[in-house]
Amino acid sequence: MVGFGEDDLRALAGARSYERGLGYLDAVSGLEVGEGSVSAVVHGTDVYEVEFTLGGDDGTISGWCDCPYGQEDNFCKHCVAVGLTVLRRAKTIPQQRAAARARSSGLEAWLSGLSREQLLALVREQIAEDRALRRRLELRAAAARSDLGVVRDRIIALIDPRPFARYGYVEYADATGYSRQVAEAAAALRAATADGQAAQAVGLAEEAIRVLGEAYGEIDDSDGVVGQAAAAVARAHLEACRVAHPDPERLAEWLAGTVLDDSNDVVDLDPLDYADVLGQSGLARVRQLVTEALRRRPSGWAARYLMERLLKAEGDVDALVALHARDLDPSGATHLHIAEELEAAGRSDEALAWAERGLRDCTAETYIDGRLVDYVCVGYMRAGRTAEAVAVRRDRLCIERSLAAYRQLRSAARTADRWETERAAALATLREDARREQGGRYGGPVLIDALLDDGDVDAAWREAVGRADDRQWERLADLSRERRPGEALGVYLRLVERSKEPTGDRAYERLARLLQRVRDCHRALGTEEEFGVYFAGLRTELKRRRKLMSILDRHGL
Structure with missing residues (x-):
C-alpha cells in the first residue's frame, strides 16, 4: 500500500x-x-x-x-x-x-x-568532496565564532552575479545556477540567526537585498527563479528582525526606502509583514515617509500602492478615498474603485454617489469602464430606480453606438417594461448613423446588427441593401433560408463568388459551408438540377486546388 x-x-x-x-x-x-x-x-x-x-x-x-x-x-x-x-x-x-x-x-x-576523531574525519572527507556542503559549514563556523567579516564576504560572493555573466549579462541558461547561490545565501542568513547572530543577519540581509536589486536588471529571469531565491533572502531578513527587534524607526526608514526605490524590483517587501516588529511608532514613520514621497511625486506608483496598503490596514476609508481621488482615471475606473471600497465598508449610498459622479465626470468619453456603468445600473435596479438605469443605458448607446450598448439598453428597458418606446428611439439613433455611413465594428452599420439581434429579419432586409457587409449578409441569409430561400440564395451566391479567390484550409472550409447552404436553398426551391449544373462548373473551374476538392468531398458536395 x-x-x-x-x-x-x-x-x-x-x-x-x-x-x-x-x-x-x-x-x-x-x-x-x-x-x-x-x-x-x-x-x-x-x-x-x-x-x-x-x-x-x-x-x-x-x-x-x-x-x-x-x-x-x-x-x-x-x-x-x-x-x-x-x-x-x-x-x-x-x-x-x-x-x-x-x-x-x-x-x-x-x-x-563513532568516536569524536572518527566523526571529524568523516566530516572532513565529505567537505573535501562536496563544495556546497563545505561553503555551508564554513559559514556556520564563521557565524559561530562571530567572524562577521567572513560571513559577509561569503554572502556577498554568493549573490555576486559576475561569475555567471559571461557577456556582462546573466543569460536565461545561467539564471538557475545563479538562483541556487542566492538561495544558499538565504540559508546562510537563517543559520546566522539560529546561531545567535540575528542582529548581524539583519544588516547582512539588507546589504544582500541592495546588491540583488542593483544586479537584477542584468539578469534574464524569465522563469522567475532568481526572484524566488531573492524572496527567500527577504524572508530571512524578516525572520532575523523578529528575533533581533531592531530599532523600529530605523527599520521603517530602510523598508520605506527599499520599497519606494524604483530601481529595486527584485523583492516585494511589504512593511505590513513587519508590523509586529515595527510597532505603532515604526508604522507611523513608514506612513510619514510615504506621505512625503507622495507630496514630492504624486504620481509615484510604489508610494501610492504602499499608502493604499497602509490605509487599508488602518481601516481609514476616508483617507483611502482621498488618496484615489487625487488621480481620477478618465475612464471612470478610479471612481469604480472608490465605490467598491465604500461598498465594502458598508457605505452603500456614498458608493453609489461616487459611481454616479464617475458617469458625470466621464460623460464626454467614448470609452467608459463598462464595470462602472454596470455598477450604477445594478445600484439603480436594486433601489427600484429602473427609469434611471434605462437613462444611463440610453446615454451610453448615444455615445458608443455599439451592439453591446444596444443589448444592455434592451435588457434594462424590458425590466422597466418600456422597451417598445426605447427601441424606436434607439433604432432611430442607429438609423441616423447608417445614413451617415458610419460603419459598425465589422464594417456594416450597427443598425443591421441590432435588428438581427432582435430577430426583426424583415426590417434588417430593408436596411441591408447597399449598407450591409458580408458578415451581416451571411447572418441575414442564415435567418431567412427557410422562409425566403430565393433571397437567401442570391446572398449566398454573391458570397461564394467573393470566397473563390482566398486559399488555405480556413477559406476552403468557409467556401464549403456556403455551398452547402446554396444547395439547401435550391432544394427548398425545387431547383436541385440547377445546383448540380452550377456546382459542376465550379468544380471544373477550381479543380487544380486539390485540397479544396478534398474538403468539398468530405462535406458531401
Whole structure:
C-alpha cells in the first residue's frame, strides 16, 4: 500500500496538470524510495528534481518540484509523473520503505558509535568532496565564532552575479545556477540567526537585498527563479528582525526606502509583514515617509500602492478615498474603485454617489469602464430606480453606438417594461448613423446588427441593401433560408463568388459551408438540377486546388 491513488493526484494537481503529467511517465528516472518520501528527477524543458511524500495512514500526500510552477507551491505535472510512477511500482514500495528504515536505523547506530576523531574525519572527507556542503559549514563556523567579516564576504560572493555573466549579462541558461547561490545565501542568513547572530543577519540581509536589486536588471529571469531565491533572502531578513527587534524607526526608514526605490524590483517587501516588529511608532514613520514621497511625486506608483496598503490596514476609508481621488482615471475606473471600497465598508449610498459622479465626470468619453456603468445600473435596479438605469443605458448607446450598448439598453428597458418606446428611439439613433455611413465594428452599420439581434429579419432586409457587409449578409441569409430561400440564395451566391479567390484550409472550409447552404436553398426551391449544373462548373473551374476538392468531398458536395 502506498496510501494514495490516481484520484488523489488528480485532486491535487487539477485536471490540466494531471493530464500533462501522463505525458511525462517515461521522463522519470533515478527513483529513490525513503521512509516517508520518494525523490526522482524528471526530464522536461530542464532536468527537475522532485520530492514526493508517501501517504501515511490518513492518506495525506504532497509533492515538491524545483520547476518554476512547482516553486510557487503548485502540485505540478512532474509531481504527477512521479506519483504515477510510484503507483506503477506499488507492490515493491512497502519493501523499499522498510529497507529505507533499516538503512536509516543502521546509519544512526553507526554514527552514534563513532568516536569524536572518527566523526571529524568523516566530516572532513565529505567537505573535501562536496563544495556546497563545505561553503555551508564554513559559514556556520564563521557565524559561530562571530567572524562577521567572513560571513559577509561569503554572502556577498554568493549573490555576486559576475561569475555567471559571461557577456556582462546573466543569460536565461545561467539564471538557475545563479538562483541556487542566492538561495544558499538565504540559508546562510537563517543559520546566522539560529546561531545567535540575528542582529548581524539583519544588516547582512539588507546589504544582500541592495546588491540583488542593483544586479537584477542584468539578469534574464524569465522563469522567475532568481526572484524566488531573492524572496527567500527577504524572508530571512524578516525572520532575523523578529528575533533581533531592531530599532523600529530605523527599520521603517530602510523598508520605506527599499520599497519606494524604483530601481529595486527584485523583492516585494511589504512593511505590513513587519508590523509586529515595527510597532505603532515604526508604522507611523513608514506612513510619514510615504506621505512625503507622495507630496514630492504624486504620481509615484510604489508610494501610492504602499499608502493604499497602509490605509487599508488602518481601516481609514476616508483617507483611502482621498488618496484615489487625487488621480481620477478618465475612464471612470478610479471612481469604480472608490465605490467598491465604500461598498465594502458598508457605505452603500456614498458608493453609489461616487459611481454616479464617475458617469458625470466621464460623460464626454467614448470609452467608459463598462464595470462602472454596470455598477450604477445594478445600484439603480436594486433601489427600484429602473427609469434611471434605462437613462444611463440610453446615454451610453448615444455615445458608443455599439451592439453591446444596444443589448444592455434592451435588457434594462424590458425590466422597466418600456422597451417598445426605447427601441424606436434607439433604432432611430442607429438609423441616423447608417445614413451617415458610419460603419459598425465589422464594417456594416450597427443598425443591421441590432435588428438581427432582435430577430426583426424583415426590417434588417430593408436596411441591408447597399449598407450591409458580408458578415451581416451571411447572418441575414442564415435567418431567412427557410422562409425566403430565393433571397437567401442570391446572398449566398454573391458570397461564394467573393470566397473563390482566398486559399488555405480556413477559406476552403468557409467556401464549403456556403455551398452547402446554396444547395439547401435550391432544394427548398425545387431547383436541385440547377445546383448540380452550377456546382459542376465550379468544380471544373477550381479543380487544380486539390485540397479544396478534398474538403468539398468530405462535406458531401
